[in-house]
Amino acid sequence: MYIFKNACKNLMRNGWRNTLVAVILTIMLAATTVVLLLRDAAGAWIRDFQNSFSIETTMGVDWSYAEKHMQTQEVTNEDGSVSMVSTFEPEEVPMEVWDKIATSQYLKKAQLAACTGFVSDELQAVKMDESLSRMEGMTLEELMDLFGVKTEEELYTIMSKKDAERIMDFKKDMIGQIYCVSDPKLLYEFANGMRELSEGRFCEKAGEVIVCEEFAKTNNLRIGDTFTVEGARKGDHDVRELKLVGIFTDHYAKANAADVWVGVSASDMVATYETLSYLGFSDVYPLEESIHYYVKDTDSLPLFEEEARSMGLPDSYSMKYEIEDYESIVNPVEKMSDFAASFGGITLLVGTCVLVVLMIINIRDRKYEIGVLRAIGMKKSHVARGIIYESFTIVGFAAVLGVLLGRLLVKPVLRFASPSNMEITKFIGEDMRFTFPVVGTALGLALVCGIIGIFFITRYEPMRIFRSAQ
Amino acid sequence: MNTQSILKVENVSYHYEKTTRNVIDRMSAEFEKGKLYVLTGRSGAGKSTFLSLLAGLDKVSSGKILYKGKNLCDMDADAYRAREIGVVFQGFNLLKNCSAVENILLSRHISEQSGAKLDREKEREEVLSDLSKIGIDPSTAERKVMHISGGEQQRISIARALSHDPDIVIADEPTGNLDAENAHAIMKIFEHLAHDKGKCVIVVTHSTDLRSYGDVVMEIGAKR
Numbered sequence: 027m028y029i030f031k032n033a034c035k036n037l038m039r040n041g042w043r044n045t046l047v048a049v050i051l052t053i054m055l056a057a058t059t060v061v062l063l064l065r066d067a068a069g070a071w072i073r074d075f076q077n078s079f080s081i082e083t084t085m086g087v088d089w090s091y092a093e094k095h096m097q098t099q100e101v102t103n104e105d106g107s108v109s110m111v112s113t114f115e116p117e118e119v120p121m122e123v124w125d126k127i128a129t130s131q132y133l134k135k136a137q138l139a140a141c142t143g144f145v146s147d148e149l150q151a152v153k154m155d156e157s158l159s160r161m162e163g164m165t166l167e168e169l170m171d172l173f174g175v176k177t178e179e180e181l182y183t184i185m186s187k188k189d190a191e192r193i194m195d196f197k198k199d200m201i202g203q204i205y206c207v208s209d210p211k212l213l214y215e216f217a218n219g220m221r222e223l224s225e226g227r228f229c230e231k232a233g234e235v236i237v238c239e240e241f242a243k244t245n246n247l248r249i250g251d252t253f254t255v256e257g258a259r260k261g262d263h264d265v266r267e268l269k270l271v272g273i274f275t276d277h278y279a280k281a282n283a284a285d286v287w288v289g290v291s292a293s294d295m296v297a298t299y300e301t302l303s304y305l306g307f308s309d310v311y312p313l314e315e316s317i318h319y320y321v322k323d324t325d326s327l328p329l330f331e332e333e334a335r336s337m338g339l340p341d342s343y344s345m346k347y348e349i350e351d352y353e354s355i356v357n358p359v360e361k362m363s364d365f366a367a368s369f370g371g372i373t374l375l376v377g378t379c380v381l382v383v384l385m386i387i388n389i390r391d392r393k394y395e396i397g398v399l400r401a402i403g404m405k406k407s408h409v410a411r412g413i414i415y416e417s418f419t420i421v422g423f424a425a426v427l428g429v430l431l432g433r434l435l436v437k438p439v440l441r442f443a444s445p446s447n448m449e450i451t452k453f454i455g456e457d458m459r460f461t462f463p464v465v466g467t468a469l470g471l472a473l474v475c476g477i478i479g480i481f482f483i484t485r486y487e488p489m490r491i492f493r494s495a496q
Numbered sequence: 497m498n499t500q501s502i503l504k505v506e507n508v509s510y511h512y513e514k515t516t517r518n519v520i521d522r523m524s525a526e527f528e529k530g531k532l533y534v535l536t537g538r539s540g541a542g543k544s545t546f547l548s549l550l551a552g553l554d555k556v557s558s559g560k561i562l563y564k565g566k567n568l569c570d571m572d573a574d575a576y577r578a579r580e581i582g583v584v585f586q587g588f589n590l591l592k593n594c595s596a597v598e599n600i601l602l603s604r605h606i607s608e609q610s611g612a613k614l615d616r617e618k619e620r621e622e623v624l625s626d627l628s629k630i631g632i633d634p635s636t637a638e639r640k641v642m643h644i645s646g647g648e649q650q651r652i653s654i655a656r657a658l659s660h661d662p663d664i665v666i667a668d669e670p671t672g673n674l675d676a677e678n679a680h681a682i683m684k685i686f687e688h689l690a691h692d693k694g695k696c697v698i699v700v701t702h703s704t705d706l707r708s709y710g711d712v713v714m715e716i717g718a719k720r
Binding site: 035 | 554579592598
């Protein structure tokens with residue numbers, strides 16, 4: 027016990043030197059605490075961000091690919107002249123492929139979207155300007171008339187033969203399209219305020235739909251009403267019941283009547299993606315621009331693309347993603363975290379070097395004291411124990427101060443170091459897990475101090491010291 | 497007066513590391529309890545070296561030093577210094593940053609490793625009382641050694657050597673830094689320790705005046 031008491035008294039006796047050592051240790055341990063807390067907070071922030079954020083990916087026709095694979099054909103004009111027309115008909119990607127891609131393990135979620143035409147004995151379309159009449163169900167002559175061409179060949183330079191045949195395969199009395207999307211709220215028109223829910227709620231289950239105010243008015247529909255629909259293709263005869271759960275205002279259709287296209291038709295309905303299977307209509311048209319895949323992280327992007335190709339995504343389709351958004355947000359935080367680690371490492375390294383030098387000076391200065399203690403019978407092991415007690419006491423004191431100081435400093439440091447508008451401070455851990463590595467570091471430093479002490483003590487024999495003093 | 501032999505030097509030689517010349521050459525002597533030995537000799541004769549061998553601070557190159565019949569080389573030198581012998585060093589060798597009381601308490605604590613625990617407050621009072629007996633008042637006793645005079649430091653050094661009640665007290669030039677009056681006062685203390693307390697006191701001095709205090713006067717470096 028006297029060794030410990032003497033060690034404590036020695037700390038006071040060599041006050042200025044121990045104060046210097048304590049200050050250095052406190053700075054080192056406070057820096058370690060700050061770095062650990064900061065990295066922990068940054069890691070938690072990134073994890074949280076990754077959970078809420080993903081890389082939005084869309085797939086569409088690769089026009090540079092299309093340019094390289096154009097097919098050129100001769101077209102005879104009305105006046106008998108011949109023109110060369112280059113066309114590219116992209117491969118159609120059926121909805122099954124988009125569905126399959128949505129099951130990829132690299133995705134956080136997927137927004138699938140497709141539309142299907144419908145007819146109904148109970149409903150009628152909103153009256154539109156005749157110039158905006160639907161093409162679906164038109165005959166070949168009507169299509170040629172619509173586009174002002176005389177021959178089929180000319181028509182097929184405007185639209186593909188496949189599209190024309192698809193249009194002609196519709197029933198004449200098609201009312202509109204049912205837009206089936208995974209999350210209707212995220213549909214472009216709703217997300218950008220062109221459409222706004224004015225009554226009821228968004229559809230959540232299969233068989234629920236929302237319609238435009240004009241459509242509800244035309245058909246005298248109220249929330250909760252049910253009605254039956256049928257597929258718009260000539261071969262579709264199954265009848266399905268739908269339930270109205272919400273009514274929306276179509277600002278875009280109102281404001282831009284002249285630009286109204288089928289996509290914003292007043293007679294269209296919006297439903298969940300599950301409704302597509304529920305309806306089972308043969309006409310399923312993937313809304314490629316509205317299909318979004320949310321990839322988990324940047325590392326998964328190439329893997330996801332590879333998987334999508336293996337699932338049937340053709341070469342003529344390219345993948346587009348906003349990786350810059352993800353990186354521009356995550357990278358500064360990662361950089362800050364890495365910088366903090368480097369700073370902490372350098373502080374620890376420099377601090378340890380300074381500490382070692384100080385300890386060597388300290389022990390050498392105390393050579394005489396060690397000589398006296400040995401001369402009056404103190405064992406080497408007891409002198410060493412005294413030095414170790416001193417080291418551990420001072421390191422323990424510095425560790426407590428360092429942890430407290432580090433905790434105090436971490437918030438202002440984080441506010442200063444983290445990119446603006448990022449609330450990383452709220453991710454600073456409240457538990458004391460971080461103290462374990464700090465205590466570990468402190469023990470390491472105490473051991474360094476102790477080992478230096480023991481190394482020198484074992485070299486100092488009292489007579490040698492006294493002789494050199496004489 | 498107790499005159500039993502306690503320390504025996506048998507044919508001891510000593511040379512420093514990396515040299516072959518013996519500083520002490522085949523020396524033999526016997527020391528008894530209750531006697532004051534005065535060791536003299538010219539400078540460099542090996543007086544202090546001889547004391548350091550007796551104190552267990554150094555090891556003989558050849559020969560034997562027997563403490564109560566046991567060879568010092570076979571004993572735990574630390575325990576021997578801590579309990580059996582008290583050394584008054586030439587330069588006092590006190591802990592400068594500590595007070596007189598702390599110096600003496602530390603020596604007592606080192607010596608009582610396996611002894612019974614004492615009431616620390618009572619022990620402190622004992623130390624203060626012992627110091628006052630050799631002329632160190634309590635206020636001086638509580639001051640840091642570096643702030644007190646050489647004569648007082650010498651007394652404290654003697655008090656420390658006696659703090660654990662050793663059988664042997666050795667002193668290397670204990671009066672070297674003192675005036676004649678103080679030197680005689682110190683020698684009186686050693687005389688008292690030998691004759692009244694029954695200690696074996698070995699004093700190295702180059703002062704011819706102080707030879708008269710010795711029951712035995714030995715000249716180091718002289719032909720035996």
